Amino acid sequence: MIHKNLILIIVLILNFSTLSAQNGVSVKLIPVEVELSNVIAPQFPGGEAELYKFLESNIRYPYLLVKIDMEGDLDIKFNIDKNGVVHDVEIMRGFDPVADDEVIRVVKAMPRWIPASVSGQPVKMEQKLTVSFKADEDLKKRAKEQRKKETNDNFYIGSLIINETGASEINTGEVAPDVISQSDTLLNRSPQFPGGKDALEAYLKSNLKYPKRAIQMGIEGRVIYNILISEQGEISRIGLFKGIFRDCNEEAFYLIKKMPKWIPGLKDGKPTPMEVMLPIPFVLPK
Structure with missing residues (x-):
């Protein structure tokens, strides 16, 4: 025993x-x-x-x-x-x-x-x-x-290491800091911010106002919202997935509310309501 x-x-x-x-x-x-x-x-x-x-x-x-x-x-x-x-x-x-x-x-x-x-x-x-x-x-x-x-x-x-197990080659693409989405095809496409990722990043940088209390308290991080893009491209639902501080959460919420219409997602070639996970970074100035 x-x-x-x-x-x-x-x-x-x-x-x-x-x-x-x-x-x-x-x-x-x-x-x-x-x-x-x-x-x-x-x-x-x-x-x-x-x-x-x-x-x-x-x-x-x-x-x-x-x-x-x-x-x-x-x-x-x-x-x-x-x-x-x-x-x-x-x-x-x-x-x-x-x-x-x-x-x-x-x-x-x-x-x-x-x-x-x-x-x-x-x-x-x-x-x-x-x-x-x-x-x-x-x-x-x-x-x-x-x-x-x-x-x-x-x-x-970190760099990819050639492993000894014979695994299939791993994609080395960059991080997508804005929209985390599914793979796109001609008939199936995730919703897109007008102008693409670069335009979204520019929108966030030019419109985000870092809350004073968050700066004073040294708070930074990524507020993540789950948003629903309707078949017309409108943001029909905004749900907090992960917050960091109330003031930052609220600022990110209003930033999303003010966004222009998105290009709606496609399923089997037809516009369809789809969810998008949208991280919004708050990085303290150095």
Whole structure:
């Protein structure tokens, strides 16, 4: 009995262990409870340590969040199907839309797993992860050095590492600091601010008024609103997703209220009401 308990303790420690964060990112696999005794959980090629290595090497810290000392955790879930392919990637507890999208991007690029099995037969099974973003002094130093080489703030800290698991190539695109949206096609398109992302960024910079109390108290961060764009392009609903300070929240709200009509989203080629996650940054002047 003692030996069995010792083995159980070791297994639990392994399940909750993480490798040291390489890009300010650390990952923890959340154990999934299984009722049946003849179930074998899915396994990442090479085991749990290789899973952490892959994710922590490829998930990068958005510079925009390092700049405002924004740290936090997110929980993500996904299914491993009978063929070991990752499906149904979904954020359960978000941190910031930019960081959430970065994690989703890398999780979707994972190589095939060894699928779960019941009595020797492959089955679909859900997996869950906690991903932590923590900006230590080394990361902040690297961020400042990298910023000197960049034309704007829309980049990540950390470089992609060629992994040994044979995963598909990972997209190295920049952070989208304004609208976090779905992929666009000719017939399916997310709502767009008139003039695009550059126009939206210019609108926010020229119209945002930093609340005096927030400046005096040294408050900065990103207020995030979930807005609904109607089929006519009007902002028909504004819901606070994540706030930082009442005055900043209110300023962001009125900024959105004053926006011009958007270009509505398309579904199957027809204008359709769609939601957009809109972060509005408040960065203290240096």
